[in-house]
Amino acid sequence: MLKNYLMTAWKVFQRRKFFTFINLFGICITLTIIVVATRVADNNLYPTGPEKNNEHFLVISKLTLTDDKQQNIDSSYPGFKFINDYVLPLKAPEIISVYTKSNTISSFIKELKIKQQLRRTDANYWKVLQFEFVHGQSFDQQQFDLGHSVAVINQHTALQYFDRTDVVGEQIDLQNQRFEIIGVVKNVPPTELNAHSDIWVPFTTLPTTAYRHQMRGNFQAILYHSNPERLKDAQLEFINRLKHEFVNENSEMTKAFSYADNKLEEMARDFFGEETSFETHIQTLIIFSILLSLLFMLLPSINMVNLNISRIMERSSEIGVRKAFGASTSQLVWQFIIENILLTLIGGTMAFSLSIFILNGIEISGLIPYVEFTFNFRVFAVSLLMILIFALVSGVYPAFKMARLDPVIALKRGL
Amino acid sequence: MLHLTNISKTYQTDKIETTALSNIDLSIKKGEFISVMGPSGCGKSTLLNIIGLLDQPSDGQITVAGQQITSYKDKDITQLRNEKIGFIFQSFHLISDLRVIDNVELPLLYRKISAKKRRQMALEALEKVGLSARTLHYPNQLSGGQQQRVAVARAIVGKPKLLLADEPTGNLDSHMGDEIMKIIESLHKNHETTIVMVTHDEAMAKRTERIVRVFDGQLVH
Structure with missing residues (x-):
């Protein structure tokens, strides 16, 4: 029939x-x-791209501070101090990576002003995200700890600066600092929010250490676990830590709301989430x-x-x-x-x-x-x-x- | 074969109630060939639709082969129509999107018959009406007489016990009409099919075994 x-x-x-x-x-x-x-x-x-293993990680990219009565609300990216005090001590994740959001910087190439994205990261960043290296490699823990002026750039930037991609060992000037290129990766689209940038350098190369004392700033963190099931534990541990252990000395902003989200949760929270709630609104x-x-x-x-x-x-x-x-x-x-x-x-x-x-x-x-x-x-x-x-x-x-x-x-x- | 007892049919519109049939009693024997005559609008087609179980009476009972139809569910009536009744319409009602062979196969689609068997039965039916050479044509590629012959083939392909023809020669010239009538007569003669034919044509009616006349929704004796 x-x-x-x-x-x-x-x-x-x-x-x-x-x-x-x-x-x-x-x-x-x-x-x-x-x-x-x-x-x-x-x-x-x-x-x-590099975030293709995203089922293995959660991202912390927002911090909301309020006073006791939740009358004053202040939302921003977390600062390094917040991540250092409340994220890095978490036990559930196998690896925690800390990095800044990508910032637009201006450079001059052959007297032509161009805009690029610069992101400062730790060494774990290269372990949790799966970048595809065309040449060279990423910086390691030692280079990060010692604040070596090394940079990973994408193919597009390599071509802009040098008209070729095999540029390991070359040097570029960024914001009055000179960096040695140690790796070239494939271009990453802006849809991969945590990986996208044109240039990546260790955040220990920042000119000052003032960032270490800031509760709010422009840092983010990735909580990684090889077993995605265990990420729930990391979420709970983080929320409990904020609920019960958060202290913001010398400030009336005494409550903190932040979330370790997967892609879908992050999207749901962007559209429907309330700043002073831990609800994801994924449904x-x-x-x-x-x-x-x-x-x-x-x-x-x-x-x-x-x-x-x-x-x-x-x-x-x-x-x-x-x-x-x-x-x-x-x-x-x-x-x-x-x-x-x-x-x-x-x-x-x-x-x-x-x-x-x-x-x-x-x-x-x-x-x-x-x-x-x-x-x-x-x-x-x-x-x-x-x-x-x-x-x-x-x-x-x-x-x-x-x-x-x-x-x-x-x-x-x-x- | 078929008994209509006290059949009435009324159509209700907003303000007016129209009686199409009133207190019809009619028995049709197995293998009988009858014609139904009457002026336009007298209720002939309504009677035929009720006999063919296409329409339900407002009142009265229909009995087919000893079984009362009024208590049947829609699904059972559909099956009964498919297995026992064949229709020939004045305006052919062939499906223009389908080829001749597919039109003839149509009643068999609703039975559990293999495609091969369906094709074979359809070809046999087309042979009976002399249209074996037109199987792959579309209806609009045929003359009126040929289209009505396809409609006859479709009506008989499922070997129905009861064949209902609503003015089958009404849209045809006398020559074509005569051809169709001969085919219907041969079905009656060779297959003992019970046939009820609505017609305006006295000459055609006289070729049947019995004439039933309808006037203003009532049988006239």
Whole structure:
């Protein structure tokens, strides 16, 4: 029966080219946007660069200080003192890495001013993130401890400075300091928030040690564990430490809220989190994303419902005949749903091709520097699910409405 | 074969109640070939739709082969229609998106029959109506007479016990109409199919075994 439904559907599409074209156009545009959005979201949640092992780590990148009554609220990146006092002593993580957020710096190359991103890190940073070295290597613990002026740069920066990437041993001047290049890594897109930069140097090369006494600043930390299950322990340990042991001497800001989050939790907290709460709101994010996707699909779906009803209405004689010769309502419902699913799958395939074209365009345009959109099974599966939901949402109502037509009325309409 | 007892059919709109059929009693024997005649709007087609279980009466009982249909569920009626009844319509009602062979196969789709067997049965039915050479054509590539022959093939492909024809020659010229009538007559003669045919044509009606006349929704004797 399924084969027959499919064959009938295919014949209907071929014979009703105009309707098929209009339907496919609407489906293709809607689904292209959904596939592109899915791919971009996937790129953020499941990075393919240095953060590809992100299920093994949590990130601490925000600190909110309040007074007892929570009337004064001050949110910023954590300072080194906060990380030193409340993060580095944590026992649950196997490795803790401390690093600054990337800052924009200006340099002059051949009298041309260029802007670059500079990040200062510890030696553990290179253990927890999986950078791909093109030349050389990262700095080790000893170089970090001794504050060696060494730098790792990305391919783009190497080409900007030297027109080649094999630049280990060369020197660059950054903010009045001279650094020796010891490694060149592949470019990292800004979607990988913790890894992205153009240049990485040890934070022990900072000109002063004032940062060591700052509760707020521009530091971040990664809590790493080889067993992702154990990260929950690290989260709890960190929250308990803040709840019960936080002391901020000589300040009225006596309460601290901070979080060790995975990618999804970080995203949820950015959208829905409250500064003075430990709640992640991850469920809210998931529900919101699903509702937003459905809402986005609703308008084109209503349009499709109308188109489908017109398309099926034209075939009321067929409905009457099929019913007269023994088709049950459910068989007709399935026939029309399968027709719609097939049409949507064809539109989805076109949308998939179009989205590859668009994403390639985004890559080439440099809109998101260094970004690479590769399709994987997960994106394919989610896109396919979206396509099927779209097909069902837009196809079920017309199928039910038309399949329940009285055969006598359907035959009269078909005259 | 078929008994209609005290059948009435009324259509209710906002303000008006229209009676299409009133107190119809009709028995049709197995293998009988009857025609139903009457002026336009007298209720002939409504009667045929009720006999074919496409429409439900407002009142009365239908009995097919000793079984009362009024108590049947929709699913059972669908199955009964599929297995026992074939329809021929005045305006053919062929599915324009499907080829001739696929149109003829249609009633068999709703039975548990293999694709190969379906194809074989459809070819046999098309042979009976003399259209073996047009199996891969689409309906709009055929003349009116050929389309009605396809419709006849579709009606008989499932070997129904009861064949209902609603003015089968109404849209055809007299020559084509005669051809279709001959096919229907041969079905009755060779396969003992019970046939109920609605017609306006007195000459066609006279070729059947019994004429039932309807006037203003009632049988006229």
